[in-house]
Amino acid sequence: MEIEIIGLKGIPLIKKGDDLSQLIIQAAVLQGIQLSNEDILVIAETAVAKAEGHVIQLEHVEPGEKAKEIAKHTGKDAELVESIIQESNEIIKVGPDFIISETKHGFVCANAGIDESNVDEGLATPIPVNPDISAHEIREKLENNTGKSVAVIISDTQGRAFREGAIGTAIGISGMSPLWDRCGELDLYGRELKTTSIAVADELSSAASLMMGQASEGIPVVIIRGVNYFQKLRNESATIKPLIRPKQFDVFRE
Structure with missing residues (x-):
């Protein structure tokens, strides 16, 4: 699998009422890029919050x-x-x-x-108030305007328990499942996987973060292209909830 990570340049500072889908399409055109089927767009939550006036x-x-x-x-x-x-x-x-x-x-x-x-x-x-709804609305507009089947992830920069540094993390999603349950598949030695579940939405958010940066890079939207498990995880009603561990299983919280 060969993956492209494409940062969209030229998106202006976002203000309340801006249509992010149109800004994305315009920036892509200026960069000589056309959205393709199975593209995954990762959008910084700050851009979404500002566009929504939140x-x-x-x-x-x-x-x-x-x-x-x-x-x-x-x-x-x-x-x-x-x-x-x-x-x-x-x-x-x-x-x-x-x-x-x-x-x-x-x-x-x-x-x-x-x-x-x-x-x-x-x-x-x-x-944003409801990142899943935000992702869904942006995806729907992008698909209606381009005729392409895509997924949208809203990402945030967050730390992790017991580790230094912050990474891109998915907080909203539309168009694909955020988790890939690989239980039942075989490893290299023929053993069946019993508990393997991959947080692909977080992995994609972290990959996009490499391009977005955290300072003055000015790249709030990244296109990830070439993800070969897109169709396997295609889900138009997906939400971020499967990534949230239920409180009863949180052994570190009293």
Whole structure:
């Protein structure tokens, strides 16, 4: 299998009301690229949140007592901490410079996924309200406009338990299943796989992150082409939920 990872250049800074599907098509044309069947588009969640107007003006946030207390412990601004609380189902752990929470979507991550990078001063972008719906709407428009069968992944940059550094992680998906259950297949020695499930949406998000970068690269959309398991995992009703481990199986949370 040979995979291409293509960063779309020339997409302008996103503002509320922008049609991401049209911006993607226009950027592709300018770059001499045509969408193909089985292309997978990975889109940074910040771009989606900004297009949907899901942006926090921190100066308008009124911190509560809990936020003020956590702010003292973490060194974070109380307005940001209050925003994290508001975007969370549960605050799981507070450290000297981090807050781990479960978001309203069920993701366990730092700062409820709220990002202060690549937005104007005083603003922050939380995770889109429903990344699966966002992905579905973008995919539907792309397919209607191009006649091609594609998948869309909304990605976020997140850390991982027990490891340093952040990677691209899938938080929304449309057009393909996020997990590839390979149980029943045989390994190189003929042994049957019993528990092997591959988080392909996260793998693809991490691959796209190599091109997106984390600073001033200005590439919020990446096309991944040549994924040979696309048809095997094609699923027009897929959601990100299969990637979220049920709380009853979370052996690290009290």
